[in-house]
Amino acid sequence: MRTSKYGVVAVAITLALAGACGTNTGGTTSGSAEDALSSENCADPAAVTEEITDELVVGISAALSGPAAQAIGQVLQGAEARFELANQNGGIDGVEISVIKRDDGFTPERAKTNVQALIDQDQADVLSTLGGGQVDAMSDYQNEQCVPLLNAISSVPKYYDPVQFPWTTQDLPAASIEEAAIARLIEERYPDGVEVAMASNPNESGQAYSEAFEAAIEGTDIKLVKNEPIVDPATTASTLEATGAKVLNIGGIGTDCLSMMNAIGRAGWKPELVIVPSNCTDAKLVFEPAGEAADGVEILRWFKEPILEEYEDDEAVLEYVDAVTAAGADPKSSYVLSGWAMADITVNALEEAAASDDGLSRIGIMKAAQSQDYQAPLFIDGVSFSVDGESDPFGIESFRPYAWNAETKKFDPVGEVISAD
C-alpha cells in the first residue's frame, strides 16, 4: 500500500491521540499558541495582517428558520443591539461594524456553505455562530482561511484549544469549568461527601456535561451513583429516585431541565439539592412552566440580569435594557442577553486589537481575543472573561449560585461567587 505524506502524519497523530478520549481533535500543529497563531499557514497570508479600515463585517451563520428560529432571532437581536451601540459610540477606532446573517437551518451542511459564502463572497472579517454542530462545520475552513470565529455561543470542549484551533473562541463557559464549579458547590454543601444522581440528555451537550462532572468529582468524596440519559423523563426520574441519591445534577438544555423538574416533582422525589446547568437559565421558558416542581432548584449565573432583583437598578443593566428595548427586543429574555454578551466580548476584543501593535487586522483581533481580561459591566462582581493563550483558554470561570423561588418567581442568591479552579 502506498503511504503518502499526509498518511504518515495522520498515523503519527492517531497514535498520539490513541490514549486520549473518544473524540478526535485531529490537529497537526504542535507547539505553543503563539506559533499556531501566525499568518504563515493561512490561505492568504497577506490578508491576515492587513488592517481593516473601511468597515468591519461580522458574518453570522445561524438558524433563521426552523424550530429554533425564534430563540435564535432573539440572540441575534441582542448581538445586533450591542454592535449598534458600539457604532453609536464611534465604532471601533472609527471603523463601523456591519452584520451579515446567513440562514443555516441548524444543519452542518448549510453552515459549511455559509462559512464559505461569508468569507469568500461577503468578505467577512470576523465570524460568529450558535451551536456546537455549527462550529464543527465552520471551524476547519475558517481556521484554514484565518478568519476569526469569535465567541461562538457554544461550549464544545475541543475549541478551548488555541493550539489546534487558533482562530476559534467560544464565549460560554466550558462544561468542564461549569461542572467543576458545580462539584465545588456540592462539596461546600456536603463536606463529608454525598451521593449524586445525574440525568443528562443523549446529545452533545449532555455528553459533555457527563464527562465533565465525572472528571470534576474525581478525588472528592462525591459519588456519582447513576447517570441516566433523558429520553423519557418519567422513566428517568423513577430510575434515579430508586438510587436514593440526595443530589440531582441535570445536564441538558432548556427543555430537558423543564421536563426533568416536572418529572421528579410528579414522581414525588425531593432531592435535597437539584442543580441545572447555565443554559437552562431562562425563567420564562424553563422555570415558570415547571411551577412548584422548580422550587429551590439551583443554577449558576454570571450576569447581572434585569430579572435578578439586586441588579434591577444597576447602571450597566439599565444601559443594556435601554439598548435592547430600543432595538425591539425583550431585555428579560436570556437569549437576548446571551447575544448581547457575545457581541460585548467581541467588541472588547476588537477595541483591544485596534489599540495593539497589530492594529485592527485579523491577526490583531485574534491575538486580542486570545489574551483578554475583560470585566464586562454586566458581569457579577468577581466574575470576568479572562483568557490567556493555551495556559488559560476558558473565559468564564466563576459563578454565583441562585435558587428559584416558585412563589415569587424570582431567583434568590444562595451563596457567594464560586470559582472553578
Added chain:
Amino acid sequence: MELFVERLLAGVTNGSIFALLALALVMVYRSTGTLNFAQGEFALFSAFFAWWLVGTGLPVWAAVIAGMVAGFVLCAAAERALIRPVQRKSELATLIVALGLFSGLNAAVALIWGTDTKVMPSIVPNGLEDYFELFGARVYGDTVITWVALAAVTILMTLLFTKTELGLHMRAVADNAESAALTGVNTSRILMLGWGLAGAIGALAGSLATPLAPEQLSVTTMFPIFIGACAAALLGGLDSLAGAVIGGLIIGVVEAMVTGYVPLVGGAMQQTTAMVLIVLILVVRPNGLFGSKELERV
C-alpha cells in the same frame, strides 16, 4: 414493586398517546389506503389552536373540543381538496402531498404562534398534589385522562363501525370503494368523514399529549409522537383499530421497560430496541398483529 409500577404506568401513558394518534392513522388508512404523514402536524395545529383558545379565556375542555372540531374540518378539507385529486396518480404522489402538508403545517404553526415553547394546561387539575397512589406509585389525573380518552375513543369507534349504518358504509368503502359507490353509498362524504374523524382524534391526542410531553407544546412536540404512532399502527396492522391500540401500548411499555431494565441498552437505545422488536414481529406477521392479509387479485 413501586419502581416497576411507575415504569409500567409511564409506558402505558406514552403508549396511550401513541395509540390515539395511531387510531387516527388507521382511520385514514381505512378510507384512503395511505399513511398520512401529516397526521402529527394536523394534531399539532389543532393543539396550538386549542392553546390559543385557552389564552382567550375559554375553559380548557371547551378549547380541546374546539381543537377537535378544527382538526376535523382541517383534515376533511385536506382530503377533499388536496389528497383526493392526486390519490389516483400514485402512492408516492399522495405521500409527497402529505409531506408538503407536514412541512407547511409545521411552518404555519411557527408563523402564527411562534416557535417558543408553550404550556398547554391539562383538562384535569395536574398540580404536584393532584394524584392518587397505586402500589406506591403516583398516578396523576392528566395521565388517567389519556387512558380514559383512549378507551372512550376505541369504544366509540368500535360502536360506530359495528352498530351504525354510517360505520357499515365506511367499512364498505374501505373494502371496495367502487362497489360501495354502486350500491348507493356516498363515497365522497364517507372519505371526508374518515379523514375528519382522524383529524379530530389526532387533535385530542395532541391536546392530551402536550401537558405530558417533555418539550410541552412546541413545533417539535408531535414528530416523535407521530413516529411512535406510525410504528404502533403498523405493528398492530394498518387497518385494525384494536391493532392500533395494542400496538401503541406495546411500544410504550417496551420502551419504558427497556430503559429501566436493560442497562446494557438503556435509554440511549430505547427507540432502536422497540423498532427492532417491531421488525422481528413483522417478519413473522407481515401485515401486523391484527392486520388483514391482502389477497393478491389478478
Added chain:
Amino acid sequence: MTAQNVLDIEKVGISFGGINALTGVSFSVGQGEICGLIGPNGAGKTTLFNCITRVYEPTVGSIRFQGADLLAMRPHRIVGAGIARTFQNLALFPSMSVLENTMSGASALGHTGFVASVLGLPASRRAHREIRQHAWELLERLDLIDVALEDADGLPFGTLKRVELARALIARPQLLLLDEPAGGLTHSEVDELGVLIKDLSRSLGFSVLLVEHHMGLVMGISDSVVALDFGRVLAQGAPREVQENPDVVASYLGKAA
C-alpha cells in the same frame, strides 16, 4: 394420465376464508392440445390459473407439468419450466413501453446477473439485444409495431390484450394459459384471434389452456373442453359433448353463450 399430457391436475382444492374456491378439480391437457376452460363467473377458472402459476397455494391436490411437480417449484420458476400466461384484467406494467412489456416476458430465459447489468458487460447487452429482436418479431406478428414505443398506460384494452399475448409468447412456452383473451374485442377481431391462436399453437408447438366466455371462440378452436362450476368439474370432453351436457346447460341457463 398418459405420457402425452403436458399438464395433469389432480384433485386440486383451495379455500379462502372458509369458502371452497376449488374442490377436487382433476383434468389433463394433452401435448399440442387446445383445452377450453369454461364456467360462469366465480366458477374458479382464474383461481385455477393462479394455482398453476403459484400465485395461490392449493390446499390439497397435485399439479404436474410434463411430469414435474409444479407445487414444489418456486413461483418464478414456473415460466422457465414452460408455462406462460395472460391475465383476465391485464397485468401489464403501465410505466413501460409495449416493447419493454413484451421483453419482460423473457425474464426466465437465460440469466443476466446484477453485476453484468450494472457494468453493461457485453453478455448483458447481447442478451438484451437478442430478446429485443425476438420481441420485434412477435410485435410484428401481433400487429403491435405502431404502438411499440408507447407506454402501456392508456392504450385500448384490446391492444393491451395482444401485448399480454406477446409477453407470454416471448417466453417460448410449451403451455400457454390464456385468461379471457377475447375480452373487449369486436366479433371480427375475435375470429381473427381464434385463427391466430390456432396458428401460433401449431407453428410454435405449444399447448393452450383457454379460459373464455366467448363460446364461439372456445368451441371453434378447442380440442377439448372442461366446464367448471362452484369450484368443481361439471363436465369434460370434446367441445360438442360438453356443450350439450345437461349440467353445463343448466349452469349457463339464462346466459347467452
Added chain:
Amino acid sequence: MSTVTDRERATEPRTERSPVLLAEGSRAYRIVVLVIIAGIIGLALIGTTLSVYRMSQVTAVLITAIAVIGLNLATGYTGLLSIGHSALFGVGAYATGILILDYAYSPILTLPIATALGFAVGLIVGVPALRIRGLYFSLVTLALGIAFPEIIRRFDDFTGGAAGLLIRSQFLTPPSWTGLTRFERGLWLYGLSFVSFVVVMLLVRNLMRSRTGIAMRGVRDHEVAIRSNGVDVARTKVLTFGLSGAITGYAGGLFAMNVGALSPDGGSFTLVKSIELITAMFIGGAGTLLGPLIGSTVTVFLPELTSTWTTGPISGVLFGVTLIVLVFFMPEGIAGRLQIIARRFVRVVPPDHPAARRPTTSTQNSGGNATGQKSVAAGGAEQPPGPNSDDASSEGSSR
C-alpha cells in the same frame, strides 16, 4: 435535447405531432451523444471557474444527487419506499470519517469501503422485504433511520458519539498527482464528485437498460405479473436495496470529505435527511435518470433562495405549498415532464426498430391506437442492426 430538435426541424420537413425517430447507433444519434458529452465536459469546466462557495454548493448538489440516485433505484424504479436512506448515507459518511481519523486511510481509499458497507447494510435491510411489503416495509426502513443516530451516540468510543467527528483539512489534502494544494481541495472534491456522479449515472443507465432493469420496474408496477414472467422478485428486491445502499453509502463518503463535520444530531443523518432525499427524488422525477440531479439542485438552492426574500417560517410554508403544487401540476417531476415534452419531438429508438430500418415506408397500422408516427431517416438504416434483423424484417414485410 432541444438543440437536436431544432436541427431536425431545420433539415427535415415534418408535420405536427410526429416525432423524429432517432435510431441508436445511427450517425445522427452519435452526433447527439457527442454533443451531450461535449456539453457535460463544458459544464464541468464552467464549474471550475466558480467561486469557492458556489463550487462547494455545486459539489453538495452532486453528492446529494448521487445519494438520490441510490434512493431512486430502490424507491423510484423498484417501488420500495425507503424512509431510511439517511442511515445508509450516514453509514458511508461515518465509514469514511472513522477510517480517515482512526486508521489513517487516505480519503479516496475509504470510498470503496463506504460503498461496501452501504451495500451490506442495504442487503440486511432488504432481507425483510422478502416477507414484508408496502408500507410495512417502509417501517423497516424507518426503523433503520431511527436506529442510526442512536447507534452512533451509543458507540461513542468508535464514532465520537454525540460530539461528532471532525475531519480537518490536513487529512483531506488532494492526492499529490493532482498537483493541488490543501487550499484547493474544493476543486478536487468538485472534480471527484462530478466524475463520480457521471460514472454512477452511467452505471444506473446500464442497469436500467438491461433485463435486470426491466425486472426492477416490473417489481414496482406489478409484482405478480413480473413473477409470472420468471423474475425472482425476492432476489431482485434484496439486491436492488443492496445496490441502492452502496450508491448512497458512496455519496455519504463524499459528503464526509466535503463537509468534514459528522454528527448524529443536526439533520445530516436523521429522518430529516431521508425526507430531503425523497423530496429531491420526487421533484426531479422518480424513476428517471436525470431526476436526481434536477431534484438535488432544487433542494440545495431553494432554501437559500427563499431565505433571501423571506424569513423564518414563511419559507417553510412556501416549501410545503410548492411541493403540493408540484404534485398537482407535475406529478411526474421535472425530468419526467421534460421527457414527455421531448418525446413529442424526438424519440430515441433501438437500432433494430422496424421503422428505423425502413425509412421510407410508413408502417401499416391496424392497431386500435394509431399514433401517426412518421419515420424519418434521421441517418438511420445506415448499418445492419444485427444478424437477426433480416429475418425479422422479411417476416415483417411478408405480411
